[in-house]
Amino acid sequence: MKNYKIVPLLNEDSLVGCFVTLEGTKNLHSGKVSFAEGEVFEIEFPQSKYFAPGDVVKVTIYTPEGMFFFDTSVIAQGFKELFLLFPSDIYSQFLKRRKFPRLKVTISGTIHLINDDGNSDQKSQQELPVEIHDISQGGIGFSSNLPIPTNSLLSIIIQLDTPISCILEVVHKREHKDSKFFGCDFKDLSPNQMIALRSWILRKQIEMRFNTKQSQLLE
Incomplete structure (x- = not known):
């Protein structure tokens, strides 16, 4: 129909x-x-x-x-x-609506900075931890004290049920008192990663809705 x-x-x-x-x-x-x-x-x-x-x-x-x-x-x-x-x-x-509505989360990730030649920055071969605050099918927002310029490319591993490894582009940043907030777009998610991410977001939306309703009943 x-x-x-x-x-x-x-x-x-x-x-x-x-x-x-x-x-x-x-x-x-x-x-x-x-x-x-x-x-x-x-x-x-x-x-x-x-x-x-x-x-x-x-x-x-x-x-x-x-x-x-x-x-x-x-x-x-x-x-x-x-x-x-x-x-x-x-x-x-x-x-x-937004093209990709954001889901508020608190999850961990690790990043590497990428040079213009597409390789990981030799100065940051170690995994640099970040705290992810929101996620959508289009990208993430995370906080860090690292001096990351806008338009930088990052390699990230996002710790979902199955970790997702991909490339991000920093599209905006905001300065806060103790840290910086970076808004990033996904650049190279595979079809399978997109399916896994969408499924995870949908499940989390429903879980959070159930938790909210349960909390309201207990108030």
């Missing part, structure tokens, strides 16, 4: 609270959008037990500006919620 839209561009936040229907092969249930971030959105409704990860469903979202519907798949299930993905055309054309 072709995705259909009769709404203007929407912010992710404007979707939260919107009425939604979810139709499977034998079920039609209603609920509301309770979370939307990047590719992921959450539908909260008591009938989540009738669906399971991997199910293909038709989603219709009713917003104050109009409605749109599309087919997608369930990627995770909670007690009274389902997590689904926006299809790429909905995600890229109809939602106002």
Whole structure:
């Protein structure tokens, strides 16, 4: 089924609270959008037990500006919620967003500076640790006291479930009192690395959402 839209561009936040229907092969249930971030959105409704990860469903979202519907798949299930993905055309054309939404993290990495000839800087053959503060499918942000110029190329190993080794380009930096923050773009991720990174980000988004809701219940 072709995705259909009769709404203007929407912010992710404007979707939260919107009425939604979810139709499977034998079920039609209603609920509301309770979370939307990047590719992921959450539908909260008591009938989540009738669906399971991997199910293909038709989603219709009713917003104050109009409605749109599309087919997608369930990627995770909670007690009274389902997590689904926006299809790429909905995600890229109809939602106002960053090209690659950032995920706030605290993970470690190690870098080598790269010379203009593409080789590692002989002065920094040792692994230089950095603390990564955000990550997306397009790049990372990390802090360090190293004097790294903008437009520098770095070789980095990012400690995910499976470490990712790749090249970064420093596109901007900010000075802080005790350190510097560097925003970097990925330059050479392989297709397999892109798949692994996207899967890791999606899983972390869902884990963080569950943790946030659990913390709210305990307050």
